[in-house]
Amino acid sequence: MGSLQALIQDLVIANRILAREDVVDAYGHVSVRNPDNPHRFLIARSLAPELVGPDDIVELDLDGEPVRDDGHKLYLERFIHAAIFAARPDVMAVVHAHAEDTLPFGIAEATKLRPVIHSGSFIGANVPVWDIADKFGDTNLLVTNMDQGRDLAKCLADNNVALMRGHGFASAGRSLIEVVRMSVYLPRNARALLHAKQLGGEIKYLRQGEIDARNRGYSPYSTETWRAWEYWANKAGCSHMLTKPDAHGHDHKHDHKK
Numbered sequence: 001m002g003s004l005q006a007l008i009q010d011l012v013i014a015n016r017i018l019a020r021e022d023v024v025d026a027y028g029h030v031s032v033r034n035p036d037n038p039h040r041f042l043i044a045r046s047l048a049p050e051l052v053g054p055d056d057i058v059e060l061d062l063d064g065e066p067v068r069d070d071g072h073k074l075y076l077e078r079f080i081h082a083a084i085f086a087a088r089p090d091v092m093a094v095v096h097a098h099a100e101d102t103l104p105f106g107i108a109e110a111t112k113l114r115p116v117i118h119s120g121s122f123i124g125a126n127v128p129v130w131d132i133a134d135k136f137g138d139t140n141l142l143v144t145n146m147d148q149g150r151d152l153a154k155c156l157a158d159n160n161v162a163l164m165r166g167h168g169f170a171s172a173g174r175s176l177i178e179v180v181r182m183s184v185y186l187p188r189n190a191r192a193l194l195h196a197k198q199l200g201g202e203i204k205y206l207r208q209g210e211i212d213a214r215n216r217g218y219s220p221y222s223t224e225t226w227r228a229w230e231y232w233a234n235k236a237g238c239s240h241m242l243t244k245p246d247a248h249g250h251d252h253k254h255d256h257k258k
């Protein structure tokens with residue numbers, strides 16, 4: 001199997017995991033940059049993530065336009081991905097979803113969404129909130145063109161996650177595994193914080209030093225990282241599609257710890 005085919009398989013697995021873990025439902029999407037051409041990325045055609053197979057993957061450019069016009073209906077909000085890939089050369093994979101537990105933090109200004117549990121550390125210390133109305137006034141809240149996508153990417157800046165007011169979130173990672181893991185733990189971190197708020201009193205967020213310590217211990221293809229990917233893929237019914245990292249041609253020299 002070629003490395004691009006393996007990447008397409010991984011993208012299918014990512015779709016299925018995000019569906020199984022309730023991060024996406026009929027809506028929401030995940031994309032990965034083409035490692036052979038950084039000006040292009042792979043994403044499913046307009047389809048619920050749970051139903052995505054290898055034949056549903058299309059290639060788009062950094063304006064969100066299809067590289068080959070094969071008549072597929074595309075996601076309306078593909079511009080989220082195009083704009084983030086364009087603005088952030090370090091980002092290799094993007095998720096956009098509407099996960100319910102993240103929504104209160106895009107609406108209520110009193111409490112910021114920040115890491116409160118160890119697995120939530122990956123979302124980063126700062127999670128900005130993007131409000132489409134600030135620049136675009138009354139819209140249907142969807143990101144339907146590059147202008148809106150670029151404005152969102154600007155708000156994301158060099159953070160890992162941006163919340164989208166009244167809508168959902170966009171997350172950006174250095175690999176598919178990383179962005180999926182971040183997107184799975186983001187709503188769980190949000191849920192823990194919501195429950196803690198109900199108990200009352202002061203909230204103890206993760207300290208910056210703790211977030212840094214967690215990041216230092218992260219390696220994208222370590223046994224521990226792979227263990228979660230394998231677990232989630234199995235749970236999502238697609239363990240048969242797994243390719244071990246070494247079979248991807250991942251060079252361990254390229255493993256880096258942030």
Ligand SMILES: [Zn+2]
Nearest residue numbers: 077098167168
């Ligand atoms: Zn959306």
